[in-house]
Amino acid sequence: MRLALGFGSLVGLMLLTLSLVSWQLHHITDLTERFATQDMQRLLRVQVLALTTEGAGTALLRLMNAPRADRVPVYADVDERNRRIDGIVTSLQGLLGDAQQEQTLVQLEQARAVYHQAFLATVDQIEADDASAAMQAYTNQVQPALAHLLQLSNQLVNRERERMENQVASSHQRLLQITLWLALLSLLAVIMAAALAWRTTQSVVSPMRQLETTARRIAAGDYAAPLVTASIEEVDRVSQAMSSMTQAIAQREQEIERLAFRDPLTDLPNRTYLLKHCAQCQSTQAGNTLMLLDLARLKTVNETLGFAIGDSLIKTLAEQAAQVVKTAAPAASTLLAHLSGGLFAVVLRAETRDSVQALHQQLLHATAQPLPYQGHSVDLSLAFGVADSPLNAPLDVITLLRNAEVALNAAKQAAQTLVWYNPAQEAARLxxxxxxxxxxxxxxxxxxxxxxxxxxxxxxxxxxxxxxxxxxxxxxxxxxxxxxxxxxxxxxxxxxxxxxxxxxxxxxxxxxxxxxxxxxxxxxxxxxxxxxxxxxxxxxxxxxxxxxxxxxxxxxxxxxxxxxxxxxxxxxxxxxxxxxxxxxxxxxxxxxxxxxxxxxxxxxxxxxxxxxxxxxxxxxxxxxxxxxxxxxxxxxxxxxxxxxxxxxxxxxxxxxxxxxxxxxxxxxxxxxxxxxxxxxxxxxxxxxxxxxxxxxxxxx
Incomplete structure (x- = not known):
């Protein structure tokens, strides 16, 4: 919940900052658009009004000095300027957006009417070819009216310029305020992010690092790793799940190890365990002996009575051999394993061959009685092959297995119950x-x-x-x-x-x-x-x-x-x-x-x-x-x-x-x-x- 609130607040600040930036950009866009489409156009019109008004007086002077034959184009120029002044004044009505400007525009219209009357009086004198009267009308009527008109036009221009400068200053001030707000919000977001990161590190990252260390120990086979506790419910759930997983893995690994190293039929160690066990016992103080014993007639039993009877014989032999080995030799120095089919191996430390011969006789005695199975009497006919290594020699189980196998085959071929390995047998096989x-x-x-x-x-x-x-x-x-x-x-x-x-x-x-x-x-x-x-x-x-x-x-x-x-x-x-x-x-x-x-x-x-x-x-x-x-x-x-x-x-x-x-x-x-x-x-x-x-x- 704390993480959710912290990240929610941080996201809210980021959204607020983005909103302010977006709003400011929208405002600047509106100002720019209004400046380009309204204010600048209005300023240009006011400036054109002032220039046109000033040009109208100059055109009237050219008319007074022009010969009659050249007055027509001058009249046209004067009329065009007067129409332009009237058009600009008309277009400015309702666009100025300022009471003072509107009042000035009304005064401008009145001054325009006075100027127009003075202009007509002067034109009448010009058409009467009374130059002195025309000059007098121009001086006494036109120039004062034109000066008043120019004054009002310049007043409009100056006022418009002042309004635009005020708008630019206001926009600049607002931009500074928005920038300051953005800086404050960004700083606040950074502070919150740092605090959130520190809090996350303390409440999440550290427990997760401990969970990682625990997982590595589990991967290395250490299933007794301590349970990680944290103040965050989610981390606790992960820790509990990892604990359950550890127990399940340990149980499955025990089962896998049992299946890998134990024979499912006899529950004795198998060949893989035999090799592993002997590899861990590389040096001994006494000679190492490996005895192979095989159910010589197992194939015949399987073909005649079925595999179920054969499996029963194998299990019976395993039980009897295990009992004999347990009582005949110390458990710490003897290992009985089931290799395959009716083949068993006994690894023992024996200083003399007499002890091996004694074990052989005990195994024969234990399996001497025929076993009844479904109305049939089946005897456990065994053949033994034995190989030993020299005293104080390391246990090379691969070599012993091979040598004992050679001796076992020799026992079967010679119809003997026990044959010791002889290098001559190996030479013949090679x-x-x-x-x-x-x-x-x-x-x-x-x-x-x-x-x-x-x-x-x-x-x-x-x-x-x-x-x-x-x-x-x-x-x-x-x-x-x-x-x-x-x-x-x-x-x-x-x-x-x-x-x-x-x-x-x-x-x-x-x-x-x-x-x-x-x-x-x-x-x-x-x-x-x-x-x-x-x-x-x-x-x-x-x-x-x-x-x-x-x-x-x-x-x-x-x-x-x-x-x-x-x-x-x-x-x-x-x-x-x-x-x-x-x-x-x-x-x-x-x-x-x-x-x-x-x-x-x-x-x-x-x-x-x-x-x-x-x-x-x-x-x-x-x-x-x-x-x-x-x-x-x-x-x-x-x-x-x-x-x-x-x-x-x-x-x-x-x-x-x-x-x-x-x-x-x-x-x-x-x-x-x-x-x-x-x-x-x-x-x-x-x-x-x-x-x-x-x-x-x-x-x-």
């Missing part, structure tokens, strides 16, 4: 990370090699073909075993590039064999990913046509377990390949689980008995009966039966007796490449028997 890019380079730069292992007929002993085997000679790693990079290539999808390279190399080899060894076929292994690629059949056809190879010379070997990934798509692809004329083999037959049910649907031409059934078969009657059944089943379906891994004469003799068609193994020949392969091809004889040394030069 090696695998580089294999993918190296393998792509190997395909494009011919680092890969195609080795051939010959296959021989058990009936004739003649070579019937070979199996193409991929080998990798790395420029820095040296020889990389297929057992190392082929499974990795399967996982990453790079195996399709290897398959394409092997098919291309096989086509080149078959093209070279067309004239010298037309009886030989070449087998190439096909991966599970190739069976799932709908363009694979078209790629094989393109290579056959490009190199002009008869399709029956190419044999594609499919791993039995690979058919089970997508049975319908795989069978459809095999039928398309078989329609091209390509031979198809089932590799490692007998090691799968479900292929017998689909065997009659497969358009295969060969069964390859896995070497696990061949090794020491001469000493295993049961295995002989099983292999005989496989051979008879294959023959019953018009399939060629090949035995893999034959290394001794006894194994070959048993398989030959059981009716197997083709043998492959070290007894016939080791895999060959380069000079050794060419030597074998050069010495190949269709009539030579198959034996361990007949066609098998040992490569160095």
């Amino acid at each position: 090696s695998h990370l580089g294999l993918l890019s190296d393998l792509r380079v190997a395909v494009s730069t011919s680092q890969l090699q195609m080795w051939l292992q010959p296959k021989f007929s058990l009936h004739t002993g003649q070579a019937v073909g070979a199996e193409a085997l991929v080998r990798w000679q790395h420029p820095t790693r040296g020889f990389v075993s297929p057992a190392e990079f082929v499974p990795f290539a399967e996982q990453t999808g790079a195996i399709t590039q290897v398959t394409d390279w092997m098919l291309s190399q096989a086509m080149h080899t078959l093209a070279a064999w067309q004239h010298q060894h037309p009886e030989l076929s070449l087998s190439v292994n096909v991966s599970t990913r190739d069976l799932q690629d709908p363009t694979f059949c078209q790629r094989v056809l393109h290579l056959l046509q490009q190199h002009g190879i008869a399709p029956h010379h190419l044999r594609l070997e499919i791993v039995e377990s690979g058919l089970m990934q997508d049975t319908h798509a795989s069978i459809a692809l095999l039928h398309r390949l078989r329609s091209l004329g390509v031979q198809l083999s089932i590799d490692d037959f007998g090691t799968g689980y479900s292929s017998l049910a689909y065997l009659q649907q497969l358009p295969v031409t060969e069964l390859k008995i896995d070497r696990s059934f061949v090794t020491h078969i001469e000493d295993l009657p049961g295995t002989q009966r099983l292999v005989k059944t496989m051979i008879e089943m294959g023959h019953g379906m018009d399939l060629l039966v090949t035995a893999e891994g034959i290394e001794t004469e006894a194994e070959r003799a048993v398989l030959q007796r059981l009716g197997c068609d083709v043998m492959q193994g070290y007894l016939g020949s080791r895999p060959l490449h380069g000079v050794a392969l060419q030597a074998w091809l050069d010495g190949l004889s269709t009539s030579a028997p198959a034996g361990p040394d007949a066609h098998a030069p040992q490569p160095t």
Whole structure:
């Protein structure tokens, strides 16, 4: 209210000042307009009256002295002057606006009448050519009347001038008064503005500055800032609103912090809190250990029983693990966090591994009993990976998490409950990370090699073909075993590039064999990913046509377990390949689980008995009966039966007796490449028997 009254008064003073200025300007404008349109015009007329009256006497003298013949224009001039005097006198009537001037004008009219009579008397004497009488009339009558008329005219002029001077002086005096009032009002407005500014500063600006300081403290996270009080109601309301806002922000920030650092399912600290907590504990006196524990069968539970059951398992594990950690280790030195899914982390300070092993056993014991859920009994199968840092070393939680993750994966792969991190595990993982890019380079730069292992007929002993085997000679790693990079290539999808390279190399080899060894076929292994690629059949056809190879010379070997990934798509692809004329083999037959049910649907031409059934078969009657059944089943379906891994004469003799068609193994020949392969091809004889040394030069 005080601010409103103060500003209202200040605005009123400003409006009053503007009104005075406006009124003064309007008054000056009126004076100027009246001076220009009335006073000046009236003064000019009075002055013209005086001049005209004086000129009339001069014109009468010219008339008296002019010859009769020249009197007409002089008469006209005299008459014009007299008419002008009469017109001016008439126009001044009612315009003088002053009683004294009006009286003088009446006297002027009377004097004009006397002058007119004297003028007529003089003119009569002039027309009578009596110059002396005319001069006497002019002297005695005209001059006195004209002098009186001039006196009255000058009196009018002087009076008008005096009136104008008085008006100008009065206007000037009024202007000075208005200027003084304006100065006083302006000074009063300045004083009021200064007082109002000072009062505003004391009652508004200072509290607002305190509110600003409080707001900055709130922005910095200090929610305990004191409440600002002021004598102004509005400032108090703002202060109260800021206090309410501070409490609301503090509550929301607590909730946000809870959501950011706590897992909503288990209410345990999450990964973000784990990283933050460990970052605040950079130096410790004891070694730091990080244990990861994972629900190994959570994915199966989610897929089988649903995510609700999986979440219940996670919550149960969280409760049991929290209870174990709380009782097994001091809370100040141990942190249990839920990272994701069924993965939990325990960060603890342990001077020996025995304490970690004890905690591990307690966790296993606490989760040993299966849990009933909706009629199902579900056990908490846990896997543990542990990584520790050296004594008195700073806690690098990122490194510990990575190392513990490596150890956890090793535990799952080895089907163990607990594995400690070993740098060798990391070296293997790093090696695998580089294999993918190296393998792509190997395909494009011919680092890969195609080795051939010959296959021989058990009936004739003649070579019937070979199996193409991929080998990798790395420029820095040296020889990389297929057992190392082929499974990795399967996982990453790079195996399709290897398959394409092997098919291309096989086509080149078959093209070279067309004239010298037309009886030989070449087998190439096909991966599970190739069976799932709908363009694979078209790629094989393109290579056959490009190199002009008869399709029956190419044999594609499919791993039995690979058919089970997508049975319908795989069978459809095999039928398309078989329609091209390509031979198809089932590799490692007998090691799968479900292929017998689909065997009659497969358009295969060969069964390859896995070497696990061949090794020491001469000493295993049961295995002989099983292999005989496989051979008879294959023959019953018009399939060629090949035995893999034959290394001794006894194994070959048993398989030959059981009716197997083709043998492959070290007894016939080791895999060959380069000079050794060419030597074998050069010495190949269709009539030579198959034996361990007949066609098998040992490569160095």
